[in-house]
Amino acid sequence: MAERYELRFSGAGGQGLITAGIILAEAASIIEGRHAVQSQSYGPEARGGASKSEVIIGDEPIDYPKATVVDACLAMTQEAADKYAVGIKDGGVLLVDSDFVKNPPQGNYKVYSLPIMRTAKVDVGREIVANVIALGAMIALTGVVKRESGEQAVLAKVPEAFKDLNKKAYSLGFDKMKEVLAG
């Protein structure tokens, strides 16, 4: 079977996680020339409450476009963690926002935590970049695309005036995750 790597970004509607998924899919398929499919929760499911975005990445064309067994999952809220941190494969990874997910669901996967929203608020000064911090962290955690590819995709997505802000956010997310991984 063709190798596929499945990621799920989940959180509250409006946190920018669908955008984070789109940016990751662009990094993989436009910048690195691999194959990616991005999909998202839609309709009533996407209005408030928990929402999710899924990205499947592979070196061959992706057939089934939805997640089968998730390799890596992000949960920004407790509700999202409870609803979407299911179907993570054995040996997979779950990253949660340490301030908002007090009880990460347990399974045969590793759970990591980072204060993502707090980093956005305190270190960058803008909560709106939490999704870019999360994206940087997920790329650091999984290595699914190169650090530079992720950054390039982020910068291609944002208006000129916000490039520095997003570059800082992406780097913070990436570096903080690397620190956690280094123990």
Add this chain to the structure above:
Amino acid sequence: MAKKIALLQGNEACAQGALYAGCNFFGGYPITPSTEIAEVMAGELPKIGGKFIQMEDEIGAIASIIGASLAGSKVLTASSGPGISLKQELIGYACIAEVPCVIINVMRGGPSTGMPTGPGQSDVMQARWGTHGDHAAIALCPASCQEIFTETVRAFNLAEKYRMPVQVLYDEIVGHMRERIVFPEPGELEVIDRPAPSVPPEKYKPFDTSFGDVPPLAAYGSDYRFHVTGLNKAEDGFPTTKAELVDAEERRQIRKVECPEARADIESNEEYLIDDAEVVVLAYGSTSRSARYAVNELREQGIKAGMFRPITLWPFPEKRVAQIGEQVKAIVVPEMNLGQMIFEVERVVKNSCKLAGVHRVDGDPLTPSQIIDQVKEVL
């Protein structure tokens, strides 16, 4: 120069394909899950001197594209189940009046309002028989964002070439997911425009069969004046009840799509690992993506599985499917409906092999494992 590439939603790819094909008129009415097509057309058409009109409802939308097409435009409307139901009367009108137009149906659950945000494949028979009366139908069913682009271009080509409505059906899954699109260069894909009349206005008859089964269509607003009606008509476009004229017209309108030359031109299929297959999964649209996954997994388990994917749903590729029926032990038909194309397969393969469906209508996609289970059961 490197080609333009982008990560696009299926619906965005559809609109880009329409623009590539030269679409210059969109008449629509928004409905989930098709609305992004209208959004892109509303943004892009004014930039190229085209027209976007949001009509009062879906019936007005198809009426507007029929009128615009008769005036010489290349036209598009897009909707979903409930809207497509409303359009049926005028789809029939476009059939009998022989008006080129492209209709996109981004399928959701049904009947009626059903499940607006969930995917479905339950409109495939409607695409064939939704409007009343004997008529031919062309319906295309892409399975990826790139293919939505190219099949939308092909839909315009077929509409112009055969002078009739062409439907493109795909479901919410492919409509809303994002994949990389490589934009074809201008000229890379064939773009067909309807042939102009070769006779002067005073000699023009809108249904002059001396030019073949697809008579050239003049544009309203030009020097050519002609009558258009939903009634059976003679060569001059005026109504007739003469038995031999009505019979000839009805038969011609079906023959222009179903004669062997037209079928060879219109039919399009993908075959995957069929040559030595003992079981074939016949799947279309997004479900074929689950089927391909299932076939690969079955092969790894030593089961000789293959996939047949009609990209043109109508006319149905009956000859090839009948051949496959002779070759294999079983055909499995997964559909996000409770059984529609499977009856067409049954009609064609008769009793030459076993036949089993896999059906799902709960708003979740058919999974590879559902298909794998059914293949194993039927063998």
